[in-house]
Amino acid sequence: MLISLNWLREYIDLDKNIDIKELENALTMIGQEVEKIEKQGEHLTKVLTAKVLEKIPHPNSDHISICQVDNGEKVQQVLCGAPNHKVGDIVAMAQIGAELEEGFVIKKAKIRGEESNGMLCSEAELKIGKDHDGIMILPQDTKLGIPLNEYLGLDDIIFELEITPNRPDCLSHIGIARELAAYYSKKLRLPEVNVNVEDREDIDISIEEGLSNRYLARVIKGVKVEKSPEWLKNRLEAVGIRSINNIVDISNYVMLETNQPNHIFDFNKFNSKKVTITKAKDDEKFVTLDQKERILNNEDIVIGNGEKTVALAGVMGGMDVEVDENSTDILIEVAHFDNIMVRKTNRKFALSTEAAYRFERAVNTENMEYVMNRITSLIKEIAGGKVCNINDNYPVKPEIKVSTLSLPRLYRFIGKEIEKDKILDIFEKLEIKIEDKGDEILLTAPSHRQDLINQFDYFEEVIRMVGFDSIENVMPSVNLTKERLEDTTRFVTDIKKIVSNLGMREVINYSFIPKNSLEKILFEIHSDNIIEIKNPIVEEFSILRPTLMYSLIKNVRDNINRGATDIRFFEVSKRFTKESTNKVNEKSVLIDEMQVFEKETLALILSGSKIKNIWNAKPENYDFYDLKGVVEAIFEKLKFTKYQIRRSENKAYHPGRSVDVFVGKELIASYGELHPDVLENMDVEKNNILYAEIYLDLIKKYISNNVKYKGLSKYQSVPRDIALVVNENVLVGDMIKTIEKIDNLIEKVELFDIYQGLGIEKGYKSVAISIIMRDDNKTLEEKEINDIMTKIINKLNKDFGAVLRG
Template structure:
């Protein structure tokens, strides 16, 4: 909401309070300041002038020549606008003045006539958009008066956020009420002085429904559609409202001023009884914006002899709209239920200044005052006849009494408040209350809907005490330096991947069907019902598709082949084993790297790696695990493995299917996988089995075997380890050479006894034993052996 200082001053005397003090007050009262700025005239040297004579220009028929009194002089000024006559009081830019945006005005020859300045429109003075032509001023202004003194041309404006619980502060009156407490200044009142001159010809009431607590109306006759006052147009423009005509401007003005939305009907288009009811299903109304709205039984309508004429609280109907020729009015000032208005306005996507106020709850006792204020403003604008104000109030709204014990204040805020402070705050807030020794009994005023519990009033005390005046104390929790198993596990996994130069990424969780289908065709995907973008309306079922995108982006844009990982949630529609009633979702670690990585040494070629590189990272991560070949969509038919630890599948990895690789136009092989975090326990991963160091020298053999193509080489390593289980060993495969149907495997064995130095005979015996056992057990042949 925008707050203009000069307008606020109508309600509370703040002219002499500094803008920074007001800013601080607003903020400490809970109005977040979104914007604030000083307003100054965007013109120089403009005076009030009175047009004394108008005559034709001898050489041009689109302009006229005026003789205009500017106080100390009478000037001849040429003017192209035709909306004024002799006697008009107008703003004049004298020679050597400036209008909007520093545009200089000087004496100027217009087709042979010297024009001594310019008569200005509102938009030329940067006041408001105006299509009428010249800005016409109050006749009573004296020629020569400095134009910038006829209104608050030096002003200040704040744009503040009003929290949704404070509908009462969506008006100048509301803000002023808060500030009057803060600055301890009296709220000014605006008295109305009305004498009805006509009788009502229409019968208006609030109907039978509880959603309309009260319906007020007044009739006006002999009215002319014209401009509203200069001041009103200035104020409305500053708060961002478009200027229309006096009736619309005044209803808008009252809405901002006191928070009561009003609606004006052309009375000559109404026929009988005005009432409020719920719409019938599929009932239609054409609203002011010429749209035909289809209604249902949740919507409230204003009716004339049961025929809908307005969408209550949201928008008026086109048929009964006030037009240029309207002379008689019916003005409505009602209280509609918050929830009904909210539902209708959201359903039809029609959000107006009125609907926003009804939604948050307006003062339920202010309907009559709204109409009084309307009549007062209109009366100031022109002579009118008006009827009695008629308010049909069901009286069904009443704020209930609440009891607040002082002990609750102390418990929540940790401070003792003095009785005098409590009384002072209650008075500021205009709350009816009875203050006792141990408690206060209070009834909130008709504009406060947020004070129906003891804690609500405690908040008010805290606010007025000043949040920044509270002491600060630091309580200690009960889990000192214990971040819990999930966080520790996540940190550990991250550290292993980052230490292998994988870059962590964060990608969006929404994908298209293809990205899920690529790796998880067997799953049903979680779909966003009101997706932002239909092309990515699914929650992802894997992280690998996202990682492929990241790889591709950086490959294409930055020419970098890098490794990536991400830890995030994946979704599918199967049953959730941890949380009831929500779709299945698991936190997984996805990772991806490529056979050719950009080298970190820029002098060298790219770094070549293969699937074994990735396997080694799994070894760093998991210490012990098994791999089991498994056919998986999206993966290479031979290079696709389940990762098994403690008999449980804890993840999957392999090489991206060649076809997919081609689809993405990758020249390099892609290695990728996922680890299911909820299947892991940090203690299992960090398992350490210490092997004592032998004090004796090692013996080393390099053995070369002829082996079948499909032999799993690790079986040989396991067997050798078993044969040498009494020793400290290092057994490694150092060569795997395949040609057509033959395959040679080189195994390096380094072994040390814990008891002695082996002599040559013993060494030979060990070698014999190993080769014989392996040959007979695995049907392989020793080709050569080397011992040193």
């Protein structure tokens, strides 16, 4: 952002001889970093106004003249090759020692035997214009011997500032002047606007919801479009803006003055009393002011006249409604547009206009009527015309932001006490409304300060204005205390340690996934329960993941593609869902609301070989039981024992090679081999990928931290093995749970073999189970043992149709 010192003086009284270094420091202290300072016209200090007294041809050249030139102090001989001057002309003469640009210093020289003591310069050579066909001719009444920068008023200082994104109000001369006025305790002068409405022209303004918070339009009839006056042209060019004509220049001038972008249409070309703010149609073609055809879509905001598009909102106007030298009636637009959509359009077409740069950040909708009248006032003064009424559509008014500032907390924050009156004075200078409540102050941010949200933002304002250098350096007191982690944080940390100790490697993924990813992994969820991102950065990040499965399969796929095939990954992260909650409103009526939940989750994935191909062992891939062992080891470490195993109905898993873990009716975990369709959808070549998802937010409820110790029994245990034939669809876990409940003397039940094949009828399986019995008070007798085994066989036969294998 280029800021002109002379321009700033329009709004604040700065000492004429103010030290530039001191002003640079003031700008830095109030948070506006100065990147560069340019003294405008510094290269013209040794270029003087001078008069040509004599002009004769060079004896040895047919295109060079020998001139005698009076610079107000003495007459000097200067050689010149330009043909456009004559005796009596006032010209710009560069003296010996003048440096017109870096490395180009004027020196005394001899040209074909004749001496030259300077140079008569063109506008291009002086870097003040583009005319290089002849030397610069000044008006006849120009005094001699005046430095050209002084004569042209090019004595300005230009500051190049790096404005932070949270301070868009400082993208203007009034914004910077307001900051300096507060810093120097001076009064801010805003330009007066005197507008007399002379005619009426009603404009119907239609705004599609969400595209614009406010839109103002005004017609001025009978303006005269011509070159801008010198003061306006010089002021714009000083900050890098090319002069076009008086109307367009006023538009740019007010934008740089107030930070409010605006646009001016030729009202006759606009040819309508209707203004529409809508989304563009897909593949709509539109020619912008730079004469380039753009292909639009429904992510672009456009201004229309009811029949066609006339401008790319917030970015650039259209060729068809451009103001030119033939324009007489104009339509002025002062508006707000959705900053996200403007940013996308600006990036897409790589236009980078000053207007778009401001719309992307924020504009002050409360200041728009003043801006409209400021533009009108200047147009009336410079271009004439008959002023019509303002048409204003203001669908979304800004929220009034009120914050409570605690003085004790402020003092602790900055490490010193400041007089309360001084703090109140700072806020008043910054145009912040205050309500004194003793140790607390209620603060209302002005409409141009959208960055002031909470009390810490106001702390920063106080520090800026008292000066960072006024706060003493104090060594912080260090109180060493034992770290106290929240229960959830400690639990997650413990889980990571447990899983890492089992040989798993942690991965960290984004919480965002593509919307179509859930279809790929056959994950069943109602669309109402999915949390969609309104404006995702990329399509890959369009929803918050309700499961970690997609991310870990993608990790495996990417690693396999890079040659890493043997994988043991885990991730601890949150899954996100929207769920229905019944609440009672203020009228005691039960209402159904959707609420977002974040749920802590552990995911495990295995792929490839658990034993590599080495000389003394055959390669062996991971299978269901390897994953089962990892899951059960985690459960054991967590002392989570009271759960039931059921065949999984999750379509993402291979049927018959996956299970769900329940406590009562609550699903705690699922694990098993992934379905071949999932792997095909995810473009994974391997087919032995095992996945587990454990819901830590639920399992935590069932973990007991009360450890009970029991001494070793002095009586020996009695082991018995039985082999039973059952239908292949019977879950062995259910059989084991049934056995455990048959008698209190049963200490442990374990599966040690499953067999299907020769000797076993098709559709059945042989299940071998080990049963350990013990009585802590005596040695079991044979009859007791046999009675228990008989109960077991009969119960399994009754409940599962199991028969002893012959």
